[in-house]
Amino acid sequence: MLDYVGLESDLGEEERLIRDTARRFVDERVRPDIGDHFEAGTFPTDLIPEMGEMGFYAPNLDGYGLPNVSETAYGILMQELEACDSGLRSMASVQGALVMYPIHAYGSDEQKERWLPALGEGEAVGCFGLTEPEHGSNPSAMETRAERDGDGYVLNGSKTWITNSPIADVAVVWARDTSADGSPVRGFLVETDRDGVTTAEIHDKLSLRASITGEISLQNARVPEENVLPGVSGMKGPLSCLTQARFGIAWGAVGAARDAFEQAREYALDRDQFGGPIARFQLQQEKLAEMATQITTAQLLAYRLAELKERGEMRPQHVSMAKRNNVRTARDQSRIAREMLGGNGITTDYSPMRHMANMETVYTYEGTHDIHTLVLGEDLTGIAAFE
């Protein structure tokens, strides 16, 4: 497995254990069928509780049965899951970083007791509703409204492109509280079986096919006061969750790129043309050399990010740089890997084209590549160029 500068030799015991457990789980339980799921546009939902038992949801949080592992261990877990498929890592990212994290960081004791153990064990599924049909890159322009009504709120609006909404038990919905001064954005825990809530599935995706995506429609959906996340108000709520999830993506993308590289290397050594393996051609070696270099650079960035996060020194702009670079690397390098596999490379029998297709989503969600470029541009110049 590519680890060119030996970063894994510095891992602690817990981190190795998580890496090995995740690798084994992926190899035995997911990899054999992932191509079929991708083709069928399905997620292996039977594995959701099993992933919970393995501790794959928010293991970097503490309390409520969560093990509080290191940020490097969490990153390695995301890397190993995405080495199989971005859909698998998306499942763990959404459940852990986008649903459990806000409940853990901003929820009431009752909300934590009710949801964290169930979500952590995979007995309940959560989703994160921020994006709207008319507001993607600029979620602060959201139109979803929460209006006070007696001892609760009435929600109206629609969210789209929501990972797992059709199978979710609870949605963290971000909406403007129109009854408060300045209509601040608040987080609402919306059980999906409430009246007025529907979650239609989005079909026909050509990317992230082994992941369930849907809408959330809220039509006079009433939630009690105790379903509001009490500890946060404003865009800091959703943005802080995205920082957590993007950290996992920066790691996960390395896994996808590494898997594409390993398939290409193996194929190049096996595949004979013109009287010997194609790996003997300089053109093919240049591709492998470049891939290994780009992946190693991305890996270094991910490890450093985890160190900064562990020390409490990671800024959202650091995460933007790593998400932006590492996903671009995975997108570019999985394409080169696909190329090296010739005709066989366009089938689901091999992973590179699946990773390449998945990367179109990963490049777009959690802040598009362009948006992270603007985040860095603003950080480097002090001038915002978003509008």
Ligand SMILES: Cc1cc2nc3c(=O)[nH]c(=O)nc-3n(C[C@H](O)[C@H](O)[C@H](O)COP(=O)(O)OP(=O)(O)OC[C@H]3O[C@@H](n4cnc5c(N)ncnc54)[C@H](O)[C@@H]3O)c2cc1C
């Ligand atoms: C499979 C999938 C799963 C997803 N899961 C979730 C989820 O679970 N929860 C959730 O809330 N969202 C989710 N998303 C939504 C995702 O976060 C958005 O698609 C993303 O934020 C981009 O928004 P948009 O698609 O509306 O594109 P737009 O914002 O319309 O952007 C279109 C293009 O314009 C560019 N652009 C926009 N603004 C600027 C600017 N200021 N300067 C230069 N270029 C700009 C963008 O980079 C992009 O190339 C998911 C998306 C996908 C595809």
